[in-house]
Amino acid sequence: MSVVVVEFTTLDGVVEDPDGSGGTATGGWAFRHGPEAVAGDKFRLGALLDTGVLLLGRTTWELFAKLWPGRSGEFPDRLNAAAKLVATRTRHDVSAWQNSVLLQGDLVEAVEREERDVVVIGSIGIAQELARRELVDEYRLLVFPSVVGAGRRLFDGAAADFRLVSSSRAGAAVLSTYRTR
Numbered sequence: 209m210s211v212v213v214v215e216f217t218t219l220d221g222v223v224e225d226p227d228g229s230g231g232t233a234t235g236g237w238a239f240r241h242g243p244e245a246v247a248g249d250k251f252r253l254g255a256l257l258d259t260g261v262l263l264l265g266r267t268t269w270e271l272f273a274k275l276w277p278g279r280s281g282e283f284p285d286r287l288n289a290a291a292k293l294v295a296t297r298t299r300h301d302v303s304a305w306q307n308s309v310l311l312q313g314d315l316v317e318a319v320e321r322e323e324r325d326v327v328v329i330g331s332i333g334i335a336q337e338l339a340r341r342e343l344v345d346e347y348r349l350l351v352f353p354s355v356v357g358a359g360r361r362l363f364d365g366a367a368a369d370f371r372l373v374s375s376s377r378a379g380a381a382v383l384s385t386y387r388t389r
Contacts, residue, residue: 210345211319212260213328213335214251215362216381217349223332224359226352229271234356241352241380249283250378251348253327257286260325263311266296268330273305293318293326295334316341332360339366347386350378 216226216238227246228236238246264272269292276287292308295315302308311318315337319326328335328344338344347370349362370386377383 209323209325211326211328211338211343212253212256212346212348213338213344213362214253214348215330215332215335215350216246217351217362218354218356218359219351220355220357221361221363222356222359223330223362227271230267232359234359237354237356238350238352238381240354245352245379245381247283249286250350250381250383252383256325256327257290260327261291261293261322262287263293263295263319263326263328263331263334265331265334266294266299269294269296269302269305269308270299272329273302273308277305291324295331316343319343332362335362336364336366339363339368342388344388346373346388349384349386350381351384352381 215223217223218237224230225232225235226238228239276284288306290307292305293311294302294308295311302310315334319338328338370388373385373387375382375384
């Protein structure tokens with residue numbers, strides 16, 4: 209089992225509000241590069257969507273549950289069919305998006321018990337908590353050629369060294385994959 213964190217990010221490391229749905233002053237930076245910049249399997253999750261489990265926080269899950277169930281095609285079909293764990297203290301019904309279940313108990317303990325690969329999409333707080341516990345094995349960062357100056361950063365105040373596995377152009381952005389071990 210491995211934990212993979214996937215994030216859209218700016219050159220200055222901001223991961224918050226890439227689509228503008230959060231209403232932040234700097235939001236929407238990823239979508240300024242056109243819809244093709246974020247369309248499809250930009251993170252090259254492939255089989256992980258079939259065999260792993262997506263781990264989403266409430267905010268990300270709620271956004272995705274509004275967007276993805278009405279879409280079809282190779283990537284949306286795989287994403288919709290994927291198993292999903294939703295980490296939330298306030299939501300009790302996750303039936304709006306197929307194959308979603310509430311994460312039971314402690315986040316870290318649930319991830320440590322999981323036998324499938326875990327893919328954290330967005331969900332900055334979850335990604336940061338798992339990183340603090342040294343549970344993240346891989347980061348797949350889609351880096352957009354934007355600097356926004358303000359917003360939440362994935363590695364805010366954290367120091368770490370990673371090993372670059374791959375880097376390739378993905379539309380207007382660059383997909384870089386890093387391993388922690």
